[in-house]
Amino acid sequence: MLTRKNTIIAIILFAVLLTGCYPVWGGNLTGRRVGVFTDSIGTDSYAGQEIDAALKPAYGELRYSHSGWRYDQLLPSADGLVGDPQDEQITVIELGTNDAIQIAGGTWTLDQAKTSIDRWMAEFPASACTVFVEPSTKTLNPKVNTAAQQIIDYLKSLTDTRIRLYDWPQAIQDLYNSDPSHPYPFVDGVHPTQPGQDMLAAGIRTTVDTCP
Numbered sequence: 002m003l004t005r006k007n008t009i010i011a012i013i014l015f016a017v018l019l020t021g022c023y024p025v026w027g028g029n030l031t032g033r034r035v036g037v038f039t040d041s042i043g044t045d046s047y048a049g050q051e052i053d054a055a056l057k058p059a060y061g062e063l064r065y066s067h068s069g070w071r072y073d074q075l076l077p078s079a080d081g082l083v084g085d086p087q088d089e090q091i092t093v094i095e096l097g098t099n100d101a102i103q104i105a106g107g108t109w110t111l112d113q114a115k116t117s118i119d120r121w122m123a124e125f126p127a128s129a130c131t132v133f134v135e136p137s138t139k140t141l142n143p144k145v146n147t148a149a150q151q152i153i154d155y156l157k158s159l160t161d162t163r164i165r166l167y168d169w170p171q172a173i174q175d176l177y178n179s180d181p182s183h184p185y186p187f188v189d190g191v192h193p194t195q196p197g198q199d200m201l202a203a204g205i206r207t208t209v210d211t212c213p
Contacts, residue, residue: 027053028056028058028059033061033091036091037052038064038079038092039064039065039093040099042193046192051199055203055205056209059210060091071109072094072114073113079092079124091130091209092132093132093209096134097114097133097134097149100113100117100148100152101136105148111151111152114155122163129163133164134201135153136152136170138170149170167205172200186200
């Protein structure tokens with residue numbers, strides 16, 4: 002009989018084969034454990050290694066990334082990878098960009114994205130803190146930016162005291178306010194350049210540090 006646990010394991014194995022990712026707990030395993038779940042922005046091709054470098058000196062870290070996935074698509078893998086919920090005391094969710102892209106394209110809805118966010122919070126009741134990285138509103142597509150802002154507005158409306166938000170769009174705006182000549186921190190409107198990767202990783206670490 003195919004149990005829920007076996008189904009989750011099968012999904013993980015398929016994802017591992019598909020992506021070539023073999024996520025394991027690393028870093029400072031005497032510290033609190035942080036599960037990091039990202040789309041392509043958090044892969045090794047972009048900000049993944051920077052996120053690892055920011056977190057691992059102080060925390061045990063498991064990072065799982067999958068290009069092109071929305072909140073709902075990564076959740077089954079996240080559920081299986083953390084193992085005992087007590088192993089994952091802090092959750093970092095760097096997702097939402099693909100939700101915004103598909104909302105703008107008419108193949109996904111804001112209500113579906115909201116439901117997916119709610120499911121993340123329900124899935125990890127033992128996690129002391131959940132850090133959501135707000136999706137960028139600085140892409141080259143105004144419709145995507147509008148959808149991303151709608152997702153952010155929903156995140157900000159949540160009253161769960163475990164939630165922490167890293168305001169990446171504001172960090173980018175602050176950068177421009179301090180230096181209007183600074184180069185655009187994205188390769189293609191979505192994926193960050195090296196300065197953008199460093200900014201994202203530093204912001205995640207700072208926000209994780211605020212977790213109780």
